[in-house]
Amino acid sequence: MPQNSSAPLLAVLSLLAGGVSLASAQSSTPSSAARPTVNQNINYADGTYTAKGWYGGLPSSITVTLTLKDSVITKVGVQTHATDPTSLDYQRRFAVAVPKVVIGKPIAEVKVGKLAGASGTPDGFNDAVAKIKAQASK
Amino acid sequence: MNGASRSWSFEATGTQWEIETRQPLARVVQERILERVRAFEATWSRFRPDSLVSRMAEAQSGGTFTFPEEALLLFELYDRLHAVTDGAVDPLVGRDLERLGYDRTYSLRPDADPQAPGQRPCWLRDVTREGTALTTRHPLGLDVGAAGKGLLVDLIAELLLEEGHTEFLIDGSGDLRHAGQEEVNIGLEHPFDPGLVIGIASLHNRALCASGVNRRAWGDGLHHVLDARSGHPTREVVATWALAEDALTADGLATALFFTDPETLAATFACSGVRLFQNGHAEVSRTFSGEIFT
Numbered sequence: 001m002p003q004n005s006s007a008p009l010l011a012v013l014s015l016l017a018g019g020v021s022l023a024s025a026q027s028s029t030p031s032s033a034a035r036p037t038v039n040q041n042i043n044y045a046d047g048t049y050t051a052k053g054w055y056g057g058l059p060s061s062i063t064v065t066l067t068l069k070d071s072v073i074t075k076v077g078v079q080t081h082a083t084d085p086t087s088l089d090y091q092r093r094f095a096v097a098v099p100k101v102v103i104g105k106p107i108a109e110v111k112v113g114k115l116a117g118a119s120g121t122p123d124g125f126n127d128a129v130a131k132i133k134a135q136a137s138k
Numbered sequence: 139m140n141g142a143s144r145s146w147s148f149e150a151t152g153t154q155w156e157i158e159t160r161q162p163l164a165r166v167v168q169e170r171i172l173e174r175v176r177a178f179e180a181t182w183s184r185f186r187p188d189s190l191v192s193r194m195a196e197a198q199s200g201g202t203f204t205f206p207e208e209a210l211l212l213f214e215l216y217d218r219l220h221a222v223t224d225g226a227v228d229p230l231v232g233r234d235l236e237r238l239g240y241d242r243t244y245s246l247r248p249d250a251d252p253q254a255p256g257q258r259p260c261w262l263r264d265v266t267r268e269g270t271a272l273t274t275r276h277p278l279g280l281d282v283g284a285a286g287k288g289l290l291v292d293l294i295a296e297l298l299l300e301e302g303h304t305e306f307l308i309d310g311s312g313d314l315r316h317a318g319q320e321e322v323n324i325g326l327e328h329p330f331d332p333g334l335v336i337g338i339a340s341l342h343n344r345a346l347c348a349s350g351v352n353r354r355a356w357g358d359g360l361h362h363v364l365d366a367r368s369g370h371p372t373r374e375v376v377a378t379w380a381l382a383e384d385a386l387t388a389d390g391l392a393t394a395l396f397f398t399d400p401e402t403l404a405a406t407f408a409c410s411g412v413r414l415f416q417n418g419h420a421e422v423s424r425t426f427s428g429e430i431f432t
Contacts, residue, residue, distance in 0.1 A: 101417075101418040101419060101432065102336050102337070102414060102418055102419065102420045102430055102431060102432055103336070103431050103432060104328040104331055104334030104335065104336050104431070105334060105335055105336075105431050106333060106334055107325060107333060107334065107335055110323075110325055110335055110338060111323060112323045112324060112325035112335065112338055113139065113140070113307075113322040113323055113324065114307065114309060114314065114322060114324050114325070115324065115325045115326075115327050115335065116312060116314055116324045116325070116326055116327065116339065116346055116347075116348040116379060117312060117326070117327025117328075117329065117332070117348050117350060117377070
């Protein structure tokens with residue numbers, strides 16, 4: 001473990017700056033050739049689009065809903081319809097992993113009554129961090 | 139809450155709480171709540187030298203420690219969480235937290251590496267439980283941070299219902315419980331940027347608890363959510379949210395989500411959840427009522 005007293009503060013700061021890609025919005029869709037892509041040369045009208053895709057020998061299907069804004073996919077919804085257990089299991093896993101990187105929106109832009117995040121910083125903890133900062137700045 | 143309401147803020151469990159109700163809370167009700175909080179802290183707080191858990195941590199040859207009635211649900215939940223997370227969630231991680239620096243004096247200086255896996259205390263092995271009585275053979279640190287605050291939220295909710303308040307929103311700083319006719323929208327805080335939200339959860343007559351590594355991180359790779367199997371802080375998952383009928387369960391599940399995916403937990407508990415990974419991706423329960431921004 002680092003021995004000098006400034007290390008904890010630096011580590012805390014880097015952790016706060018940490019979640020690198022979280023704040024940036026993804027532009028287009030995945031690059032895999034097998035998957036449908038949004039053509040960069042066409043302007044897609046804003047809106048929510050739903051399509052049902054079929055696959056496999058059994059009539060398994062999946063409904064995908066995409067929301068487009070400025071030709072960018074901003075929201076993905078997946079609905080599963082498989083009837084056989086294996087297929088349903090695969091679909092369940094697919095439905096659970098959100099395909100895109102999550103982005104953050106400013107609080108002012110969303111209509112919420114309350115916020116839920118990790119516990120507010122305990123008072124004693126704040127005080128301790130202040131002490132560390134004081135030590136670190138000597 | 140939508141429409142007219144009143145809010146009351148107070149300090150508890152070392153942080154700020156807020157209770158929103160349709161009707162203002164009478165002084166005598168506020169007193170009852172504060173009394174309940176103090177009694178709770180007198181039992182469970184690791185930060186009070188005279189609490190029951192502190193005495194358990196100091197008992198050189200162990201002993202039998204009888205916890206209040208509220209402990210039964212808490213201990214039973216820990217039994218289930220321990221099982222579903224393969225031992226990752228374990229209330230005996232208290233000592234590890236102290237070793238890593240999160241101790242009574244908030245020294246924040248890690249002493250030493252946690253004990254080797256074989257020697258580490260285990261909820262199934264190192265305490266014998268009969269109802270709310272725990273019997274130990276040597277000092278054991280019990281830390282109920284994984285679900286304790288949720289329990290207190292539920293105890294306060296019961297109190298409010300007893301006093302005739304049928305519409306309320308209790309905010310235990312990250313642990314919420316709602317009752318009322320209209321749902322409320324809860325913004326899910328970005329773990330690293332307090333000005334942003336990464337989604338919205340719709341909360342209606344149930345509890346929502348959040349857990350994250352942001353605000354209580356204090357060293358390189360050190361934060362307060364520990365994997366009990368290794369004693370080290372968890373790595374990949376950086377924020378979780380769980381919804382369940384009561385806050386005790388939601389709180390415990392929010393911790394469990396650091397180790398187990400939402401669908402596995404949903405097979406054992408009636409719940410839904412979201413967890414966010416270090417790389418910016420998320421996993422969401424199919425029954426999650428809300429929206430994650432992408």
